[in-house]
Amino acid sequence: MRLLPNALGAIAGLCLMAAPAMAQQQAANAVLQTLDKITARVSTLTIPVGNKAWFGTLEIFVDTCQKRPPEETPESAAFLRIIDHRPQQEPVSAFNGWMFASSPALHPLEHAVYDVIVLDCK
Template sequence: MAGTRSRLLPALGLALVLPVAAWAQTPPATPSPGDAAPPSEEIPPEATEPAPARPGSTEVPALPSEQPGKVTGVVLRGLDKITARTTVIEVPLDGMATFGTLTIRVRQCVEAPPDEKPESAAFLEITDTPPGQSPVVAFSGWMYASSPALSALEHPVYDVWVIDCKMVAPGKP
């Protein structure tokens, strides 16, 4: 039995090595059209999003979707993490509101059209003014009602997030 194994092992080794050697000598296959890289496409300039505004600038980048009706302000909710109290904050467009040591300015608020998924987004500038210190920009950018964590205020005491845009129905002043 030992003699049979010793004759079988070299034959088995050759059986495993020969197909590998033949495979290594096979010429490379020509690529099919599906293997080719996708053609490069140019992105039209209107499809690109504008760069975010700097904290000190008054320029507000516009979102591509505009809705009917006139936006008059935004409804926010503020959380004081120390007392665990929430407050509804209504801020007029281009107006300011105070929540604790925060000063909130709303530059723009947009809503998705009625035939799309409900979404409200507001461009906010939030400044923190602790007592006896100079004001510090705590947040400047778009905040989304459906995803508050996507673009959130990072503050040790307060949280602020968008609830909805305040709008006047079309046709009303």
């Protein structure tokens, strides 16, 4: 049933992008919160748009990060590509799509060991 969350995330991303051009502000950095479920280690990563960062075995690419202006309903959204590099295995795409700060459960990373959510775009 992975199709439903992906479809909802795509629809939400299209709705966010369909807003007038003045309603979106392209941000320079994505602020992500990561959780290692085994060690309970919580980290905050600030990743510049167009760059990548590592968290455990995850390679996280930030393609874009957009934020609504302060006079509108608060929302930050980032388009992320996350690749899992497990030892002695081929890299696997773990996530590819939009994540929303106000609704982290709308289109989540589904991983046994790690969680990644968007906090903000700055």
